Each structure stands twice: as structure tokens, then as C-alpha cells.
Amino acid sequence: MSNLELGVIGNCNIAALIDAHATLVWGCFPRMDGDAVFHGLLNTDSQGRPPPDRAGEFSIQLVDQLHGEQAYVPNTAILRTTLYDHHGGIVEITDFAPRFALYERIYRPPMIVRRIQPVKGRPRILIRLSPRFENGALVPEITRGSNHIRYVSPAQTLRLTTNAPVSYVLEGRSFVLERPIDLLLGGDESLQAGIEATARDLFEHTQDHWRSWVRALSIPFEWQDAVIRAAITLKLCNFEETGAIVAALTTSIPEAQNTERNWDYRFCWLRDAYFVIHALNRLGVTRTMEDYLRFITDIVEDATEGELRPVYGITRDTAIDEVALDHLSGYRGHRPVRVGNQAHIQVQNDVYGSVVLASTHAFFDRRLTHPAGEALFEQLExxxxxxxxxxxxxxxxxxxxxxxxxVHTFSAVMCWAACDRLAKIARHIGLADRSAFWRREANRLHAIICERAWNEAMGCFVSSFDGQDLDATLLLLHEVDFLDASDPRFAATVTQVGRHLRTGDFLFRYVAKDDFGTPKTAFIICIFWYIDALAAIGRQDEARTLFETVLERRNNLGLLPEDIDPATGELWGNFPQTYSMVGLINSAMRLSRHWEDAF
Known part of the structure; x- marks a missing residue:
């Protein structure tokens, strides 16, 4: 049965999801928002069973398999799956996407490498490779060579180069695994060296790269493994070529059972990306921030009269209209499967604060090679x-x-944050007049928001001006510096949000009925916001206990999607979700004991 016990591999160009049976069930080429040539995750029946032909998958099956186990090579994005059969046979599959420095740049080809190693006994394996192009609608033309198979469509060609028996792969026949074999799937290019030597070199360089990257992280003393895995996962959601950061690597995994809340998250939301940048900055990952600033600087430059969309394609594409793919049955039969996201035409006024907040670091961070100055400030104004x-x-x-x-309180507060940070930036770069102007505006907005978003009868801030509903973004009033943690209005709001939105160990983003009815699952980032808010108002022990509980709800590899059923603990929603991994990092950094106090 399909579920979200999945591992992710990638190289900041492409990404893929692999289940505990070593089946690659999701992967887009030639980049992470591209053609879902591997889409088995979104083509199963209501019981999670794939179609008989298992189209859209890349599987390595162990004949008479008993069970499988998965783990990452420590401090890397390299995934190992170990399969056991009923006869004592053991096979180990190592999966990764090559990524390392080469010729003074990062080498990140659209390629997946699968290394298969016999560990014990005489295991028999069966390799099935069945890509489908145009998001599963087109069966490719297949040609073969002595050590390769080409899968051809009008738009692109994938080439498998392997030292496995090519005929067995084509015919789907099992064979005894007597020696290690390698499978390299990528663009239609010949290797410049032997298959085994190439796979080994790519593995060693990729392993060294990720371990070096992790060594540079500024991690907390506690929960180190959880934070490292979250940081690597966030990095895999960064399309490094342009600096964009996608909200998740998938589309149309529903937020809950029997719902049409199936969205495509392979785009860059300015709001989500700010939170990712903020978390990575706490870990010392400045290069990703610089790359993202390039991305949003171009967006601001393109913006007509400063008007921004809430979401963009990873190359700033705005032609991301939403369409349904009727030929795919969906995740556990949950249609529709959507490509594109209609949110790009919505008005979401918090985006202005999101961009200014993300840009603020560039004016103050002395580690940056090219700190920001008046040119960027003028754009941000x-x-x-x-x-x-x-x-x-x-x-x-x-x-x-x-x-x-x-008139959403969060949107208004983020507009205030834009003015507040512009005042601070202007003062920092010596523009006293502009600083005074933005401070006056920030103070004016702050007063209006406090009057209109405070509900006297409820004794707390509410989700909209003059409203009476609550939502989880109210927990961020201190995080964005709108309210001091000691402000009794903040503590009262945190208490009311917990009272109205918490169910078990998790928190709903809101409980009011929306376009699709009443929400059925909790939005995982919200419980991390709640944990942070509890810590801020002095309920530290309660926050730590809840954080430990939430960590136990991650999948077996330490990853989180967007949503969770508070009653059953079942994971739902697009995967892996950057919001959720950001929340984990922020809470760990806030709650952990300091290194100097740990011994």
C-alpha cells in the first residue's frame, strides 16, 4: 500500500522519492518541476495498489522478498535500502543524484544513480524501468545498445546505462545477483569512463560534498540528527540554478482522505521561501540566501508598480495555470491530479513583507561577499x-x-513588517529621512492593526479585522516582532489559539469552514509555531515535551509532509514539505540547551 514512508534524493536540480521496497515512485526530468516521468505515487487505487503494468516506476524487486529497511548514509542525501528474502538473501541498493564541485562550479546533472550490491546468499532480483512522458500520458519509443537503453519522446530522451543484463531489464526477467551492478539514468549522453568506475566516483564525490556541507552547519546541541536531516531536505528543495525554493517536491498528494485539496507545490511561494531562508540562515547557510536574493531581485525588477504574485515558477514563470490530469488515478485513488497552481493569480498581501524580510539579512550580514546597499533598498521601497x-x-x-x-491580520502584520524593516535598513545604511518616513508608517499601521484585529470580547487577536475566528498565523506575532513576548496580549492570543485549534498533539491552521468544507487534518508547521510561542511566553517545559512528541511522528527517515491526522498519526499532503522541516529546525534551535551548558 502506498504511503509517505518515502526517502528523498536529489541534487538541487532534480529530485526523486523512493519507497521502502526500493521503488522509485516519483521523479521529474529534466528538473524538479518538470515532466513527472516517474509518477507511480499518483497512480494507485483506493488501496494504494499500482496498476498491473506498474507504469511510471523504476523498481528493483527482490524475488521472494520478506521485508525492507531504509536509512540515509549519515550526513548525506544518499539513501540506502536493504532488502531481505525468505531464503536468507540480502541485497543493498544505494540511490543518489550526483552533486559536487567540478571545474569551480557545482556539478548537478539530471541523473539518478542506483548501485545494487549482493550482501548475503544468492538473491534473485528483477529490475523494472517504465518511464512515461507527458506526466504519464505518453509511452516512449525504446531503443537499446550493448549497455544502454534509450527512452525517447519528442521533448526529451532518458538513457539508462548499466552493467546489468540489458535484455533482462527490457523483458522484466529476474536473475541471480552474483556481483554488484550499477544503473545510471539521465540525459542521452555516453559515459566517458567505465560504468562501475563512473558510479563509484560519482558516489564518493557526492558523499564527500554532502558531508562537507553538513560540517559547515551551525547546529544546536540537542536533536542534531533531526536538524541535519531537515537542513539537507530543505536544500534539496532549492532549485540552485535560479535560487528558487519550492514548497515541496510533489503535486496532488491530498491534505486528507476523501478531499479535493490536491495541489501542485513544485513552485516558489514567496512566503514559504522567506521561512526557509530564515531557518537556513540560523544554520549558517548563507549561499542559499544569496541565491534566493538573486531570484527575488529579478522578480521585484519585473514587478509592475511593485505588485507581486504570491507564487512563481522556479524560473520566475507566471504561466502556471492549473490543469487536471485525468489519466492518473491519484494518490490512493484521490483525484484530481493537478499540474500548475491557480494561487498565482490570487491577491495575497503578505508577500510584500515576505520579500522585505527575506532581503533584510543582506544589509546586515557581514559574511556576505556582496552585501546589499542603496540599489536594493530602492527596489524594496x-x-x-x-x-x-x-x-x-x-x-x-x-x-x-x-x-x-x-482583511487578514497576518497579511496586515506582514505589510507592517515591510515598513518596520525598511526603517531599520534605512537607518543602517545612513538614510535618516527615509528611516523616519518608514518608522512613521510602521507605527501608523501598527496602531490600526492593534485596533482592528483585537477582539475585546475574546481577549485576543483574531484572524481578520473586526472578526471572531482564529488561525495559527497569530502565533507569529512575536516571531515577526509585531508584539513583544512579554506583551500580555500575545500570551492571551497563544492561550486562545491552543484552546480553539489544538487537537491532541497537533494544531489545525483554522477550524472555520472554507471553500472545501471543514479541515480534517492538522497543518504540521502550526504545531511548531505553537511550540515556539509557548517557549517565548515562558512555558519552556511544555514546549520541549510537545516537541519531542512531534518528532516521533516523522516518517522512518525523519521527514515530514504538510499534514497529519491528529487521531491516527497518518501523514498526508505534499512531500517533503519545506514548511514542516523549517518548523522542526526553528523549534530545535529555540529549545536546545547551549553547547557551553551541555557538559
Whole structure:
């Protein structure tokens, strides 16, 4: 049965998901938002069973398999799956996407390497490779050579180069694994060296690269393994060529059972990307921030009168209209399978604060090779002017409601944050007049928000101006410096949010009915926001206990999707979700004992 006990491999160009049976069930080529040539995850029946032909998968099956185990090579994005058969046979599969420094640049080809090693006995394996192009609609033309198979479509060609018996792969026949074999799947290019030597060199260089990357992280004393895995996973969601950061690597894994909340998350939400950058900065990953700043600087440059969309393609593409793929049955039969996301045409006024907040580090961080100056500040002022104009205007809000608009408190607060940070930036770079202007505007917005978003009868801030509903973004009022942690209004709001939105160990983003009914699952990032808020108001022990509990709900490899059923613990939603991994990192950094106090 399909579930989210999956591992992710990637190289900041492509990514793939592999289940505990060593089946590659999701992968797009030639980049992470591209053609889902491996889409088995989204083509199963209601019981999670694939179609008989297992199209859209790349599997390595052990005949008479008993069970499988998975683990990452420590401190890398290299995944190992160990399969056991009923006769004592053991096979180990090592999966990765090559990534390392080469010729003063990062080598990250659209390639997946699968290394198969016999460990014990005389195991028999069966290799099935069945890519389908145009997101599963097109069966490729297949040609073969002595050591390769080409899968051809009008748009692209995939080439498998292998020292396994090519005929057995083509015919789907099992064979005894007597020696190690390698499978290299990528573009239509010949190898420049032997198959085994190439696979070994790619493995060693990729392993060294990730371990060096991890060594540079500034991690907390406690929960180190969890934070390292979350950091690597966030990095895999970074399309390094442009600097964009996708919200997740999949599309259409539903937020809950029997719902149409199936969305494509392979795009860059300016809001989500800010939170990712903020978390990575805490870990010392400055290069990703610099790359993302390049991405949003180009977006700001393109923006008409400073008006931003909430979401962009990973090359700043705005033609990402949503369509349904009727030929795929969905995750456990949950249709529709969507490509594209209609949120790109929504009005979400928090985006102006998201971009300014993400950019603020560039003015203050002395580690950067090219710190920001007046040129970027002038661009950001355009966004600030837009924030002033729209802070009290209705929008779709952070939860992207499709037919309901309100003046959302979070959107208004993020507009205030744009003004607040512009005042601080201007003062830092010596522009006293501009600093005074933005401080006056920030103070004006702050006063209006406090008046309109505070509900006296409920004794807390609420989700919208003059409203009475609550949502989890209210937990961020201290995180973005709108309220001090000692402000009794913040503590009261945290208490009310916990009372109304918490179910068991998790927190709903809201409980009010929306376009698709009442939410059925909890949004995982929200419980991390709650943990952080508890710690901020002095409920540290409660926060630590809850954090430990939430960590136990990760999948077997330490990864999280978007949603969880609080009653059953079942994981739902697109995977892996950057929001969720960000929340883990932030809470660990906040709650961990300091290194100097640990001994």
C-alpha cells in the first residue's frame, strides 16, 4: 500500500522519492518541476495498489522478498535500502543524484544513480524501468545498445546505462545477483569512463560534498540528527540554478482522505521561501540566501508598480495555470491530479513583507561577499509603498482561500513588517529621512492593526479585522516582532489559539469552514509555531515535551509532509514539505540547551 514512508534524493536540480521496497515512485526530468516521468505515487487505487503494468516506476524487486529497511548514509542525501528474502538473501541498493564541485562550479546533472550490491546468499532480483512522458500520458519509443537503453519522446530522451543484463531489464526477467551492478539514468549522453568506475566516483564525490556541507552547519546541541536531516531536505528543495525554493517536491498528494485539496507545490511561494531562508540562515547557510536574493531581485525588477504574485515558477514563470490530469488515478485513488497552481493569480498581501524580510539579512550580514546597499533598498521601497496601499485591503490570506476574502491580520502584520524593516535598513545604511518616513508608517499601521484585529470580547487577536475566528498565523506575532513576548496580549492570543485549534498533539491552521468544507487534518508547521510561542511566553517545559512528541511522528527517515491526522498519526499532503522541516529546525534551535551548558 502506498504511503509517505518515502526517502528523498536529489541534487538541487532534480529530485526523486523512493519507497521502502526500493521503488522509485516519483521523479521529474529534466528538473524538479518538470515532466513527472516517474509518477507511480499518483497512480494507485483506493488501496494504494499500482496498476498491473506498474507504469511510471523504476523498481528493483527482490524475488521472494520478506521485508525492507531504509536509512540515509549519515550526513548525506544518499539513501540506502536493504532488502531481505525468505531464503536468507540480502541485497543493498544505494540511490543518489550526483552533486559536487567540478571545474569551480557545482556539478548537478539530471541523473539518478542506483548501485545494487549482493550482501548475503544468492538473491534473485528483477529490475523494472517504465518511464512515461507527458506526466504519464505518453509511452516512449525504446531503443537499446550493448549497455544502454534509450527512452525517447519528442521533448526529451532518458538513457539508462548499466552493467546489468540489458535484455533482462527490457523483458522484466529476474536473475541471480552474483556481483554488484550499477544503473545510471539521465540525459542521452555516453559515459566517458567505465560504468562501475563512473558510479563509484560519482558516489564518493557526492558523499564527500554532502558531508562537507553538513560540517559547515551551525547546529544546536540537542536533536542534531533531526536538524541535519531537515537542513539537507530543505536544500534539496532549492532549485540552485535560479535560487528558487519550492514548497515541496510533489503535486496532488491530498491534505486528507476523501478531499479535493490536491495541489501542485513544485513552485516558489514567496512566503514559504522567506521561512526557509530564515531557518537556513540560523544554520549558517548563507549561499542559499544569496541565491534566493538573486531570484527575488529579478522578480521585484519585473514587478509592475511593485505588485507581486504570491507564487512563481522556479524560473520566475507566471504561466502556471492549473490543469487536471485525468489519466492518473491519484494518490490512493484521490483525484484530481493537478499540474500548475491557480494561487498565482490570487491577491495575497503578505508577500510584500515576505520579500522585505527575506532581503533584510543582506544589509546586515557581514559574511556576505556582496552585501546589499542603496540599489536594493530602492527596489524594496517600491514594495513598501505597495504594502502601505494594501495592508487594510481584503485578500485570499496566507491559507489561499479560493472564494473568501477578508482583511487578514497576518497579511496586515506582514505589510507592517515591510515598513518596520525598511526603517531599520534605512537607518543602517545612513538614510535618516527615509528611516523616519518608514518608522512613521510602521507605527501608523501598527496602531490600526492593534485596533482592528483585537477582539475585546475574546481577549485576543483574531484572524481578520473586526472578526471572531482564529488561525495559527497569530502565533507569529512575536516571531515577526509585531508584539513583544512579554506583551500580555500575545500570551492571551497563544492561550486562545491552543484552546480553539489544538487537537491532541497537533494544531489545525483554522477550524472555520472554507471553500472545501471543514479541515480534517492538522497543518504540521502550526504545531511548531505553537511550540515556539509557548517557549517565548515562558512555558519552556511544555514546549520541549510537545516537541519531542512531534518528532516521533516523522516518517522512518525523519521527514515530514504538510499534514497529519491528529487521531491516527497518518501523514498526508505534499512531500517533503519545506514548511514542516523549517518548523522542526526553528523549534530545535529555540529549545536546545547551549553547547557551553551541555557538559
Amino acid at each position: 517600491r514594495l513598501g509603498n505597495r504594502a502601505i496601499a494594501v495592508f487594510d485591503k481584503p485578500d485570499a490570506g496566507p491559507w489561499e482561500l479560493r472564494s473568501i476574502e477578508s
